[in-house]
Amino acid sequence: MHHVQKERITTLNQAAHGTGPVIYWMSRDQRVSDNWALLHAQQLAVERRVPLAVVFTLSPAFLGATLRQYAFMLRGLADTARSLRELEIPLFLLRGAPVAEIASFVSKHRAGTLVTDFDPLRIKAGWRKHVARELNIAVHEVDAHNIVPCHHLSQKQEYGAYTLRPKLLKLLAEFLTDFPPIIRHPFAWPDPPEPFEPLSVIGELPVDRSVAEIALPPGAAAAKNRLLSFIENGLGQYNTLRNDPCCDGQSGLSPYLHFGQLAPQRAALAAAGVPKAEEFLEELIIRRELSDNFCCYNNSYDQVAGFPAWARKSLDLHRSDPRAYCYSPEQFEAGVTHDPLWNAAQHEMVITGRMHGYLRMYWAKKILEWSPSAEDAMKVAIALNDRYQLDGRDPNGYTGIAWSIGGVHDRAWGERPIFGKIRYMSNAGCKRKFDVASYIARIERL
Structure with a gap:
């Protein structure tokens, strides 16, 4: 064996x-x-x-x-x-x-x-x-x-992709190997259970049923189909389309990766060697393993205490800055802010269980801008992400929110109100990147 x-x-x-x-x-x-x-x-x-x-x-x-x-x-x-x-x-x-x-x-x-x-x-x-x-x-x-095992890759929290990347690339060839098959087990279990029926288990569970199921097919076979379809039809345009929420330019693999229905290593093996795969492999390997590193070595990955010292200090200095808008958790959840783009992103997540990666950053940064404090913003962003996203409760999600609100894996930017030195994103910036009106119209049709 x-x-x-x-x-x-x-x-x-x-x-x-x-x-x-x-x-x-x-x-x-x-x-x-x-x-x-x-x-x-x-x-x-x-x-x-x-x-x-x-x-x-x-x-x-x-x-x-x-x-x-x-x-x-x-x-x-x-x-x-x-x-x-x-x-x-x-x-x-x-x-x-x-x-x-x-x-x-x-x-x-x-x-x-x-x-x-x-x-x-x-x-x-x-x-x-x-x-x-x-x-x-x-x-x-x-x-x-992880392709390179988390504890083997690094024994401490890395500052960012720029410190993790060289360590990972040095070890990648050693670990990015194909998998041997699981064999028919030669020593049978004496009294195997009856197969369970998911509908009856779901029916018995005391879970919150107000957030409905979505139509995405689950399981390893569906994950494999999605991966092959993306490699064939989407990977070539990923570099140019991935930051445009109006296009279906993302891989759609995150729910399958989150629930372990697809091995990241299998996705990497499938994409390796395909022309124009660099950006996808950067997200799949470097950024994803960086998220595991952050959550593994920073016990406060979902709290302000987990932010770098410069970010905590900067946010503290701007703690009492006036907020032009301040929303309650209920208003955020209902998507009733003054910003139609933010509301559309929130509605997309509530209805479909996903939000475009570029908009996830904008969404979280605006929660910081319109909340009484960074602590409040973290609570709201994590609660909404984990309630509605199909890939909630994931190191990628916690790290992305900590990057957006607390500068984790980022650097200090120019000082501004509320944000301090945390990187800022604006509605006008989004309009330069993609057709905001077209995106909003598409979400209104859902």
Whole structure:
């Protein structure tokens, strides 16, 4: 069997491997193919000649997620469960507090090793550490999301893309390799569960149903189709169209990457060598891994305390500057500001679960301009992003908001009211970039 690179694997406790089955606690990487964590778990199970199972813990109140995100995730997971079943690997869907559920499952099945995937978010890191302390078997964390594993790439928070890029490019050839296949598991699980039906699970979940599902097809097959379609039809124009919200110039891959239905490494392998792919690969590899680095090494990634010192000082100096407009969280959510462009971007997110990348920056910066403080702006931007975006609660989202409001990974710009030295964006600047009236008209037709 293929051995997963040791740099991807972090041992979370000092316990020894037991003799029982191997359990893969799937969390961030919700797919069968192209999954280093699942490959590592299977390698351990085959070497020890034991069964392998996948467990997924469904936490019903996860960071304010709504029906929109849960339904997309569960429909994708049902596909993953079917693919696993064909390989003699069961998927158990557990409901409740993740730490207690995992500890109970491991104990009940006398598991020998627990493998899980890497996620830099505080809540997930906390769960993994707690589980590793509770269990008396070895717990391995495998970075199945980043091409160059986050902990191996850098051991500290990087200042920006300019400091991360040379480190990453030096290591890229070593890690940007193709994936071996998951094989049909030779040691069957004695009592596999019945496949779960996503509709019935969704029906039982106590989640906020006021944010509706969207029509985007979920799952690994849909992710692969979207990737191939983008490479064939969109990648050639990505450099010129990606910053124009009037064009369908973006990849549309972020929900699939967020839910782990597509490996970023698979997308990079597909795009590498294609003419004019540089800008896409910069976003997919450098910027995305920079976001993981920020959230991994800065525990205040979603707070003003996480901003660089120059930005905090500058925002403080302008804390009492008069605001020409000041909106409540409810007004922001309803999209009833004085700015038709901002309102249109907010409506697009509420209706479709996505917002164009260029407008995400403008949207967040205006929340700063029209809020009583940077602290208020962070709360509003994160709450709206995580409630409506299909790819909410993601390191990319938190880092993008921290860049927009707090200058993270940016430099100091010219001083101005409210913003201080934080980079400013204006409606007039947007009008120079793209046809604002045409964009607003398109959103009004949704």
